[in-house]
Amino acid sequence: MTRPENWAQNHHFIAGAIYRPVSTDALRHLVARAPHIHAIGSRHSFNGVADSPGVLVDLADMPADIVVDAAGRTVTAGAAVSYGALAAHLEALGWALHNMASLPQISLVGAVATGTHGSGDRLGTLSSAVAALEMVTAGGDLVTVRRGDRGFDGMVVGLGAFGIVTRVTLDIEPSYRMRQDAYEGLSWQAVLEDFDAVMGAGTSVSLFTMWGGPVVDRARVKTRLGADVAPAAFAGGTAGAYPPDLASADHLRFSTPFGVAGPWSERLVHMRMEFHQTRHLQSEYLVPRSAATAAMVLLRNLGGRIDPQLRITEIRSMAADRLWLSPAFGADTVGLHFSWEAFDVPAVLGLCAEIEDLLRPLGGRPHWGKVVFGEAAELAALYPRMADFRALAMQFDPAGKFRNAFLDRHVFG
Numbered sequence: 263m264t265r266p267e268n269w270a271q272n273h274h275f276i277a278g279a280i281y282r283p284v285s286t287d288a289l290r291h292l293v294a295r296a297p298h299i300h301a302i303g304s305r306h307s308f309n310g311v312a313d314s315p316g317v318l319v320d321l322a323d324m325p326a327d328i329v330v331d332a333a334g335r336t337v338t339a340g341a342a343v344s345y346g347a348l349a350a351h352l353e354a355l356g357w358a359l360h361n362m363a364s365l366p367q368i369s370l371v372g373a374v375a376t377g378t379h380g381s382g383d384r385l386g387t388l389s390s391a392v393a394a395l396e397m398v399t400a401g402g403d404l405v406t407v408r409r410g411d412r413g414f415d416g417m418v419v420g421l422g423a424f425g426i427v428t429r430v431t432l433d434i435e436p437s438y439r440m441r442q443d444a445y446e447g448l449s450w451q452a453v454l455e456d457f458d459a460v461m462g463a464g465t466s467v468s469l470f471t472m473w474g475g476p477v478v479d480r481a482r483v484k485t486r487l488g489a490d491v492a493p494a495a496f497a498g499g500t501a502g503a504y505p506p507d508l509a510s511a512d513h514l515r516f517s518t519p520f521g522v523a524g525p526w527s528e529r530l531v532h533m534r535m536e537f538h539q540t541r542h543l544q545s546e547y548l549v550p551r552s553a554a555t556a557a558m559v560l561l562r563n564l565g566g567r568i569d570p571q572l573r574i575t576e577i578r579s580m581a582a583d584r585l586w587l588s589p590a591f592g593a594d595t596v597g598l599h600f601s602w603e604a605f606d607v608p609a610v611l612g613l614c615a616e617i618e619d620l621l622r623p624l625g626g627r628p629h630w631g632k633v634v635f636g637e638a639a640e641l642a643a644l645y646p647r648m649a650d651f652r653a654l655a656m657q658f659d660p661a662g663k664f665r666n667a668f669l670d671r672h673v674f675g
């Protein structure tokens with residue numbers, strides 16, 4: 263029997279079945295009866311975080327039912343709705359999210375459950391915008407937890423360990439317009455010496471680079487109209503003729519537009535909804551901002567070994583938050599992301615393990631949705647509230663109904 267796979271085809275789900283309930287009542291019934299069950303989103307994680315030794319539940323057939331609360335400045339939507347669909351809906355109504363990831367196809371709950379982020383010195387992770395979660399708990403009960411409730415900060419980046427989330431409420435704000443500009447050939451020296459100025463050059467700055475060359479190859483700078491202005495040039499880089507991370511004309515067609523103002527929903531993501539990237543592997547390490555330049559110096563030293571396996575690295579920033587397993591818990595944070603070509607998988611995985619070990623002493627947290635090696639004890643040292651997370655998850659799920667091999671290895675130990 264062919265096992266279902268994740269997007270990158272590097273994880274084959276061991277779960278015996280995938281159920282697609284169409285109503286909350288059907289889901290409650292399913293959860294109450296299953297000895298082991300776990301929720302799956304759009305399967306974009308590069309590991310088994312969404313797997314189960316029992317069965318899986320996919321909420322894609324549940325209604326999205328997007329409801330805006332204008333007075334409360336929130337939107338509530340079905341957990342499986344894609345960020346792209348949610349953003350388009352909000353923009354049509356004159357509302358906006360504070361940030362988005364590079365890819366619009368990921369599900370709302372899958373993204374927030376793993377601490378997914380975009381870039382922006384003043385912008386928190388996507389998870390930081392969560393105001394409430396409605397979920398089915400282990401006994402089949404439907405509960406809602408809200409920001410400020412006891413344990414809420416532990417449950418947002420929840421890795422599926424607390425229950426099956428059915429609806430998510432996010433903070434929203436009035437719609438705004440943005441533009442994005444491309445730059446190329448930034449000086450590594452300038453980036454390392456004045457990293458704050460580089461990352462502060464716009465509302466959302468992403469650097470794209472290989473590690474061994476003399477320059478940071480390219481940058482995307484996204485500026486919010488009325489708040490920031492795109493610089494003419496920065497860090498020795500000049501305005502680029504081409505969008506930064508796009509290798510081919512085909513990719514170019516599917517990028518969100520450059521050099522012209524437009525709605526936030528078509529600028530914060532890098533890719534358009536209809537674009538599906540070619541398969542590859544990803545790993546990412548989230549380091550405290552104070553350690554970012556030291557981390558980049560270490561990686562530059564490995565450039566000769568990293569670059570032959572690398573498609574591109576993306577460097578992004580995010581504001582600190584209070585969510586226990588968030589990559590940005592407690593400190594402004596920099597994401598050092600690697601899109602790996604998957605030609606030589608053992609070599610790529612060896613490099614991922616080596617980089618994770620190298621950056622751990624600097625506080626480098628591996629992204630929960632990407633390639634992860636750290637054992638629970640090692641990761642607990644990076645997350646001051648890990649013990650609280652475990653205790654809360656066991657309170658919600660004493661029999662381990664939502665546990666899986668990923669959680670056992672990397673969280674519970």
Ligand SMILES: Cc1cc2nc3c(=O)[nH]c(=O)nc-3n(C[C@H](O)[C@H](O)[C@H](O)COP(=O)(O)OP(=O)(O)OC[C@H]3O[C@@H](n4cnc5c(N)ncnc54)[C@H](O)[C@@H]3O)c2cc1C
Nearest residue numbers: 301303304305306307363364369372378379421422427631
């Ligand atoms: C091409 C590509 C680009 C990416 N870009 C970015 C990026 O820009 N920034 C970034 O930070 N990450 C990025 N990622 C990683 C991605 O955002 C995360 O892996 C995210 O978790 C994917 O969401 P998903 O819907 O596919 O969730 P899945 O991978 O299916 O699941 C992830 C987690 O969510 C949980 N979950 C799903 N549904 C529910 C539910 N109903 N209730 C409770 N828990 C649930 C699962 O149990 C699991 O723990 C990218 C990945 C790919 C493949």
